[in-house]
Amino acid sequence: MSTQSYAPVTDHLDDPESAREEGRRKMDWALQHMPILNHLREEFSAEQPFAGQTIGMAMHVEAKTANLVELLAEGGAEVAITGCNPLSTHDDVSAALDAHERITSYAVRGVGDEDYYAAIESVIAHEPTITVDDGMDMVAAIHEDYPELIDSIVGGAEETTTGVHRLRAMDADGELHYPVFAVNDTPMKRLFDNVHGTGESSLATIAMTTNLSFAGKDVVVAGFGYCGKGVAKKAAGQNANVIVCEVDSRKALEAHMEGYDVLPMEEAAKEGDVFITTTGNRDVITAEHFERMSDGVLLANAGHFDVEINLDELDDLAVDRYEARDGVEAYEMADGRRLNVLAEGRLVNLAAPIALGHPVEVMDQSFGVQAVCVRELVENGEAYNAGVHEVPDELDREVAEVKLAAEGVEFDDLSDEQREYMGSWQHGT
Structure with missing residues (x-):
């Protein structure tokens, strides 16, 4: 396939090694406060659920996002990523990601429109089998310019309100040709x-x-x-x-x-x-x-x-x-x-120049949902038709339970009698 070429981030930096070190420092700090991703990292590293998959991502490339990206790579995937907003990339974090043997990062802060879309095309050139998007620019580019890739794409995930709005409009027009999870609309995303x-x-x-x-x-x-x-x-x-x-x-x-x-x-x-x-x-x-x-x-x-x-x-x-x-x-x-x-x-x-995005603990939850959605696509992708899909409730609850366990918070469970009562229509006054 032919795409407009855009070089990985390290080709754009004066001191890539120093940038990598600073980016890694930011990622390590965030990961200390991300118990969900740490739990999934241990699981995915052992089981390699994404082996053989190529994941294309357009995200806000900063420390918290980077830990999701690295989690997917540690789970066996080849990952290519770029930014989803010209001003939200942290170049040092992007450089730290690019140093991973299974990750290529094209994200560079402050690019113009032409380079922004060229970087998305460079990600698409990796021929992703799964997409993870913030804002739907990658999904749109694949459908508009590279429809030949669609048959090999298992599915995708989208975590922004704007992206889900666009996807639903695309789906309503009959133009969305692979399944995408509306991560934004699940309780663990919206409520937190x-x-x-x-x-x-x-x-x-x-x-x-x-x-x-x-x-x-x-x-x-x-x-x-x-x-x-x-x-x-x-x-x-x-x-x-x-x-x-x-x-x-x-x-x-x-x-x-x-x-x-x-x-x-x-x-x-x-x-x-x-x-x-x-x-x-x-x-x-x-x-x-x-x-x-x-x-x-x-x-x-x-x-x-x-x-x-x-x-x-x-x-x-x-x-x-x-x-x-x-x-x-x-x-x-x-x-x-x-x-x-x-x-x-x-x-x-x-x-903003000093912006750091959402608090680490909050993004740990949202990225946990993203990660289990990717796992679901790999394990059960054939069960989902083209279009927008809600995140299965059991996946959302799984992430909540991991978080509560990490926080040492215990909660009640229904008894067998309560479950029977809630599932029956025969109990009257």
Whole structure:
């Protein structure tokens, strides 16, 4: 097959050896706090479930992700990986991965669009039998440009809200031609990664990037899905006044019943000090909203793609733009107001210069689900037709039980009588 060639990460670094050492140090620190991946690493290393498989990945290449990648390689797979966002790669971690004999990493921070997609094509050139994606760019590229590979692909896994949205749309159009697990939609992902991970990491990154407090500020959260709920909850916990913007009537009502102010963005734009988008949709904040905002507002995106804040319209309104702080670009309006965009409107908790992504313990859970989904595809892939599939509940529970055991937490079990009762329709009043 012919693809646009892009070199592995070490060809792009001035001092690859030093980078590898630093990347390994980051990975080792994270792994100390990832009991689920440690448990699976021991199991997979012994059983080699992925022997003979080639896994193509497009992920946020940082220390926590790297431990998932290495786990799959230690389980026998050949792995090729690149980034899923131009600003979320840690080059040192990418270099540490590339040093593994069964891993090739093409992820490089700060690449332009052409190199970003060329790196995805270089991963595809390894002819993966399994794909693991954040955002669905690799799945899309395979279907659009390399359909000849589809028959040899066992299946895939996708862990982002945006990626699952895209996959479901692709599936509805009859254009998804191999099975993909919607990891994002399983409880172990939504209840922890989306709520606690997004909430904590987004707010922590904004605070560290700006050196500003949330206390007493009006924080506008666009979208009240699981990620938005987490951001709202954590902001309220830091004594912010939270305003929620929603397009779904039930979610808007839920936010209202949780005690948050609920306003259309048109009104919220006049009130907010900090704006955080979590919708997975485009044009959430646009020119009509920028025109209503106060001097000094912060604009941050916690969605996967940089389309939620319309930066083209903001740029058209601005008479000047400049770097106010590392990771903060100020757009100055004709009347002197300054609107401050963090991380170029990209995923703030991973794309800001100091960003580290979700907490380690949270990602241990999500990556544990990813890992057992890959195992399920290898062991039982023939049972799944082309399309989007929910993660089997027993796999989700397996990861939860491993985590509880590692934490020394015991929990109850149903008795035989209780199981019979819950499974019967014959017990009445």
